[in-house]
Amino acid sequence: MVPLEVGTEVGNWQITNASLQLNDSYQDSLAVSYWDKMTSLLPTDLLEKYVTSLRLYTDGPQEDLGGLNQLDASNKYWQLDLDTADFNLYNQDSVFVLDYTHTLIHEFGHLLTLNATQIEPTKDIRQDDTKGYLTSEGYAIQSSYLGKFVDQFWPADFLLEWDKIDQTKNEDRRAKKLFAFYDEYSSRFVTEYAAENPEEDIAESWAFFVLAEKPAPHHDGAQKVLFFYQFDELVSLREQIRSNIDTLPVSYLEVYKTEKAF
């Protein structure tokens, strides 16, 4: 395939009940390839229920990778945005494939934890502690995966420390402070990106839950992976996704954590 020019908006396709609606554009076959890849990797129940649109574009490798994003404040309609350079289906390199597989599972983690059954939309801008943890999509319902995750791993003082950093207006300063925060508490996180906020933390921990073997409970990072084993429905989703992957990574969590002697 000839690489698409950087800045290309390839197209937008409607999805109905997890099936792609062709729109007679010359890129239809490309959209079919991407949607087939999605549905052959990820369990279709949630895709059927929430994903209503597929958008393909590219800003070149890295930068904006794409993801699963809510189309409105109801958390009921989601769009899958994919950068064709980062999700290059023609690149068979095993590290590259594992990398985008991780990203797709991470994105599915957002759909799993931020959909309308999990988050209560609100007009609040600042968190009212009596209502739980406030995401940009609304309050995490107390019995939701994210509600329980924050309860267990983001105690009030820790959340406050992070929130102060998150309020920093200057982006460079925020990034520096956030890195220092991650550095101090790195054993609590599966990756550096997980320290971005609780929403990213749960999505990253979910990706490791799916891709890694069950870890020994030595560290809080491992505790976050073990968290998901208490939910039978998530264990079953994990098995479904793993059965769709040709080659499962070996010692995935440990390899990621090598420098920290996990």
Ligand SMILES: [Zn+2]
């Ligand atoms: Zn994310």
